Amino acid sequence: MAGASASLRRGPSRVLLVAGAFLALTVAAALLAPVIAPFDPLAQSVLARLQGPGATHFLGTDQFGRDLLSRILHGLRASLAISFGAVGLALLVGGTIGLVSAYYRGWTERILMRLMDILFAFPVMLLAIGIIAVLGPGATTTAAAIAIVYTPIFARLLRGPALVVAQSDYVMSARSIGASDARIIVHHILPNLASVVLVQMSLLMSTAILVEASLSFLGLGTQPPTPSLGMMLSEGRNFLLLSPWAALFSGLAILVVAFVLNFFGDVLRDTLDPRLR
Template identity: 70%
Template sequence: MEALRRNKLLAFAVVFIAAQVLVAVFADWIAPYDPVAQDVIARMKGPSVAHWLGTDQFGRDILSRVIHGWRSSLAVSVSSVGAALVVGGALGLVAAYYRGWTDRIVMRAMDVFFAFPVMLLAIGVVAVLGPRSFTAAVAIAIVYTPIFARLLRGPALVVCESDYVTGARAVGASDARIILMHVLPNLASVVLVQTSLLLSAAILVEASLSFLGLGVQPPTPSLGLMLSEGRNFLMLSPWSAIFSGLAILLLSFGLNLLGDALRDTLDPRLRGRA
């Protein structure tokens, strides 16, 4: 709380993201219409009192679909980045703690994943597993696992050489206890900053996969899918593409802002500038 009072940018970013998360969580109560309900008579209408953001080519309320699309994008992104953090972080910590052949094998395996472009690897995973929201989350998790592994390995190497880790080994603490109780807590700031930044990137990857038809499948609302469907009607009714693209922008911008604010707050070298 003290950090929020001192850093206005961090406070704004937290409130901005919290508001979007609340909209996604309570989408069923906030959305004025059923996001998949069709009204052919009212299709491709502009913003009005009845439909604040207009309707799409099937007469579905765009505001309701954007709100539920927020939920879909956040669910896929959070689950995928969380899985990547657990798996990649564990691999990075194990490689830094045991070193030797364990370090070499783990990091060379991560280098194999780094050799592929992000979108190409994600598309390849979805092509093997089939297009749906779960496989999109798995694809994004696989893409970001080596990033967390390499990110945590560097500072973990320094922490593992510290006196308190040596002392913990001397008194007979188990390897798991040392990693979880002494090494991992000292990497919390790095994890928080990188997680928020990768969440922002995951939003864009999920939207890209859905735009290509490889993520969330219709009629389930998805911001990327709405953008893909709306591009065919830009001259007649651009509202679906405009507002879904704006929602993606707000999500990505908020998470990037949160990551920058956390970095400024947690990094001692930047704390004065914040």
């Protein structure tokens, strides 16, 4: 029985290492895109238009003769940068709102959380499209739109456990010795929410990739000629009968990166949540 328990404890760690390795490979491919990409992602060749996978172009070319592998690597880099930036900004703003609401309670909590409820009332894509319609299309505005959409998610997520931690004995002790509110929130409440933050960030990253790809597919995200997985999928659909490779490989890249991030988030949640051990 002891051996079985030990193997169960070791199991999630091994799976977490595998998930982390996949995530590390994905991030490394994005970061090293300028180094490992075989061609310039913007270089066009009329003679190489709509070619299939081969020895020169491993994944083929698009309608302008641009190398698909190079564009997918750079598109992955852009998608991850936008998603990481959006989720990080949403965590900073939404997490601060959730912590402040839980700590001060009263009218502060009512006002802040009602504002979050207003944002929560809008469908994700509709709100993101509305924000981009006001700010204009582009990578920066896409990141800002996704961040605004995800802000109430982090606010609600951190408010719940922060309410419990704020009433704990060590927080009361810190108040009794005159610790400032900022110190209590940063040094006593926030560290106890680290596991919740890490899990939610990894899970929201996977959906942020899909939202960013959807906005780029609609022409509202990263603008040409900068490579974007969603834009490549949109452009490739017009040539499905002639050469389906652009749509096929860009869609597969979106699927793989979303799966890797979701897989890592699920394994991280199962590892850090004591109720699932």
